[in-house]
Amino acid sequence: xxxVSVVTRLAASAALLVASSAFAQSSGPIKVGLMLPYSxxxxxxxxxxxxxxxxxxxxxxxxxxxxxxxxxKVDDESEPSKATxxxxxxxxxxxxxxxxxTVHSGVALxxxxxxxxxxxxxxxxxxxxxxxxxxxxxxxxxxxxxxxxQPGYAMGVVAGQKGVKRAMTITWAxxxxxxxxxxxxxxLEKNGGKVMKDLTLPFPNVEFQALLTEIAAQKPDxxxxxxxxGGAVKFVKDYAAAGLNKTIPLYGPGFxxxxxxxxxxxxxxxxxxxxxxxxxxxxxxxxAFRKAYALAYKSQPDVYAVQGYDAAQILATGLKAVGxxxxxxxxxxxxxxxxxxxxxxGKFTLSPAGNPVQDIYLREVKGNNNEFRSIAVKALADPAxxxxx
Amino acid sequence: MSTATFLVQCLNAVQYGLLLxxxxxGLTLIFGIMGVINLAHGSFYMIGAYLAFALAPWFGDWFxxxxxxxxxxxxxxxxxxxxAFFSFLYDxxxxxxxxxxxxxxxxxxxxxxxxxxxxxHGVPAPSWLAGGFRLGGLMEYPWYRVFASAACLxxxxxxxxxxxxxxxxxxIRAGASNRDMVRxxxxxxxxxxxxxxxxxxxxxxxxxxxxxxxxxxxPGMGSSVLIICFVVVVIGxxxxxxxxxxxxxxxxxxxxxxxxxxxxxxxxxxxVLMAIVLxxxxxxxxxxxx
Numbered sequence: 001x002x003x004v005s006v007v008t009r010l011a012a013s014a015a016l017l018v019a020s021s022a023f024a025q026s027s028g029p030i031k032v033g034l035m036l037p038y039s040x041x042x043x044x045x046x047x048x049x050x051x052x053x054x055x056x057x058x059x060x061x062x063x064x065x066x067x068x069x070x071x072x073k074v075d076d077e078s079e080p081s082k083a084t085x086x087x088x089x090x091x092x093x094x095x096x097x098x099x100x101x102t103v104h105s106g107v108a109l110x111x112x113x114x115x116x117x118x119x120x121x122x123x124x125x126x127x128x129x130x131x132x133x134x135x136x137x138x139x140x141x142x143x144x145x146x147x148x149x150q151p152g153y154a155m156g157v158v159a160g161q162k163g164v165k166r167a168m169t170i171t172w173a174x175x176x177x178x179x180x181x182x183x184x185x186x187x188l189e190k191n192g193g194k195v196m197k198d199l200t201l202p203f204p205n206v207e208f209q210a211l212l213t214e215i216a217a218q219k220p221d222x223x224x225x226x227x228x229x230g231g232a233v234k235f236v237k238d239y240a241a242a243g244l245n246k247t248i249p250l251y252g253p254g255f256x257x258x259x260x261x262x263x264x265x266x267x268x269x270x271x272x273x274x275x276x277x278x279x280x281x282x283x284x285x286x287x288a289f290r291k292a293y294a295l296a297y298k299s300q301p302d303v304y305a306v307q308g309y310d311a312a313q314i315l316a317t318g319l320k321a322v323g324x325x326x327x328x329x330x331x332x333x334x335x336x337x338x339x340x341x342x343x344x345x346g347k348f349t350l351s352p353a354g355n356p357v358q359d360i361y362l363r364e365v366k367g368n369n370n371e372f373r374s375i376a377v378k379a380l381a382d383p384a385x386x387x388x389x
Numbered sequence: 390m391s392t393a394t395f396l397v398q399c400l401n402a403v404q405y406g407l408l409l410x411x412x413x414x415g416l417t418l419i420f421g422i423m424g425v426i427n428l429a430h431g432s433f434y435m436i437g438a439y440l441a442f443a444l445a446p447w448f449g450d451w452f453x454x455x456x457x458x459x460x461x462x463x464x465x466x467x468x469x470x471x472x473a474f475f476s477f478l479y480d481x482x483x484x485x486x487x488x489x490x491x492x493x494x495x496x497x498x499x500x501x502x503x504x505x506x507x508x509x510h511g512v513p514a515p516s517w518l519a520g521g522f523r524l525g526g527l528m529e530y531p532w533y534r535v536f537a538s539a540a541c542l543x544x545x546x547x548x549x550x551x552x553x554x555x556x557x558x559x560x561i562r563a564g565a566s567n568r569d570m571v572r573x574x575x576x577x578x579x580x581x582x583x584x585x586x587x588x589x590x591x592x593x594x595x596x597x598x599x600x601x602x603x604x605x606x607x608p609g610m611g612s613s614v615l616i617i618c619f620v621v622v623v624i625g626x627x628x629x630x631x632x633x634x635x636x637x638x639x640x641x642x643x644x645x646x647x648x649x650x651x652x653x654x655x656x657x658x659x660x661v662l663m664a665i666v667l668x669x670x671x672x673x674x675x676x677x678x679x
Contacts, residue, residue, distance in 0.1 A: 044507060
């Protein structure tokens with residue numbers, strides 16, 4: 001090898017090095033801040049969301065809008081009192097370009113406020129509080145999941161179509177429960193029924209016996225219940241143990257029977273619930289998603305993983321529109337809003353307020369699955385009350 | 390409200406009250422006799438429930454055997470816990486007791502998370518208690534709930550008999566009123582405390598095991614029970630078994646009928662009851678009357 005060729009090669013590689021570092025400066029990695037629950041009751045949900053998000057990014061070769069993705073993680077502990085501090089760690093300390101989070105509605109509301117104050121992009125992969133795409137809505141905030149109102153409204157429509165005239169609702173006295181039952185009441189009233197009484201008990205009280213007796217005495221045509229976790233399990237079991245499920249059908253949003261079926265056992269069989277996802281949706285997109293997820297994480301995906309996956313899709317659409325140029329913040333946010341998301345749950349778009357306009361499915365409990373029955377309401381949009389956009 | 394509905398609601402109230410008594414009795418023993426503010430009591434209830442879940446595959450339909458095995462395990466656990474931690478607390482102030490017992494809550498919750506995970510699990514009721522009976526054409530009442538109430542009643546009677554009719558009970562009562570005098574009379578007060586503490590833990594665990602098929606097991610199930618138990622203990626009079634029984638039933642009635650008649654205010658009902666009782670009798674319903 002001659003000296004000349006060595007020198008040429010050195011020069012060439014040096015030039016390449018300079019070029020690539022210059023390239024990196026103009027478009028380094030996108031900083032994504034994941035603020036999710038990694039400990040406590042919702043830890044499993046936080047992990048599923050992160051897995052779903054990263055799965056989509058991997059499918060794009062690890063890049064969104066032509067740029068590498070760098071993750072920053074904060075455990076929000078589902079603790080609203082720490083939410084502002086936690087979100088500021090990501091915004092101020094890590095200087096993230098996009099925030100993704102979270103599960104708990106109270107924490108998500110604090111994140112929405114911080115995102116508005118700092119004009120940071122925010123994608124919410126679960127928290128269903130109506131306010132996020134209502135009075136708190138913002139041009140830089142979108143949600144890849146649902147609003148509490150949506151599954152409730154769809155169940156109300158189904159109940160009305162089944163000829164329910166007099167219904168009762170039961171939930172904990174807190175915001176999510178009130179929003180969900182309000183949706184149900186609206187859906188039912190538009191379809192010829194009426195809610196005769198709303199029963200509530202303080203969160204997280206699980207002594208349902210007194211209210212079950214009240215239901216038995218009033219004999220409504222149907223009952224709509226909103227509970228989650230241990231409360232959902234106990235309510236469904238107590239309802240069946242009181243023999244009420246034989247005479248008065250029990251309806252609810254999907255959360256009443258999602259991830260709780262093993263514990264609910266026989267008492268939940270044949271129950272009808274509404275949600276934007278079902279365990280056995282037989283579409284090519286969903287089948288491919290489930291296969292890829294199972295392969296990557298050695299576990300079955302759930303609705304939370306789907307919401308994480310779609311959060312990444314929405315972000316990708318926005319970044320593609322501006323060619324990965326984060327300085328075009330407003331165009332990016334506008335493009336995210338206009339995304340048509342090819343989700344495992346089925347295609348959906350986003351409303352002007354930033355909430356999915358999506359099909360809500362009617363599902364039936366069979367064994368340990370929430371099986372798809374029919375589309376309860378097609379392309380249902382949240383009314384986004386109080387949103388001034 | 391019809392008479393039938395009213396009677397069913399009374400039944401609900403009594404049933405809830407009796408289960409509450411079972412948890413609260415252990416707390417009032419430990420609090421009243423040993424003077425220890427035991428915040429970890431709710432955790433013992435949770436441990437009992439998870440014991441029922443863990444032991445279920447081993448015992449199948451041998452439900453009573455399962456309960457006995459669980460109680461024995463819990464008592465041994467309580468005995469060791471007293472020896473390792475609580476025995477150092479008697480001469481210290483309440484703040485240190487609160488710190489230790491609060492730390493225990495965190496430790497037990499984390500251990501639960503590591504060993505069993507954060508999912509909700511159902512615990513099967515024995516098949517010989519499956520099903521229920523019709524109540525006035527209104528609804529079904531599960532046999533298991535009847536069994537649970539009966540079991541709580543039996544424990545209440547047994548506890549009353551032990552405290553009031555046995556030598557051990559006499560020492561417990563004496564130790565509660567004057568610790569130093571009992572020691573002066575040659576009773577090994579440390580051993581006595583150890584037994585009382587083990588008994589208190591066993592009672593809470595038993596309540597958890599009995600409640601498990603009704604409530605399922607889930608993270609944080611102990612904390613909600615703890616608060617209502619302190620309410621019962623304070624209303625009943627600290628250290629009084631009879632007081633705890635009366636207070637549990639009162640709380641059961643206020644909670645049940647509060648939910649029916651004053652849904653908006655049902656969360657504060659039992660606290661209003663507590664405030665009224667404390668204004669009327671600042672030391673609770675029974676002042677160490679046992």
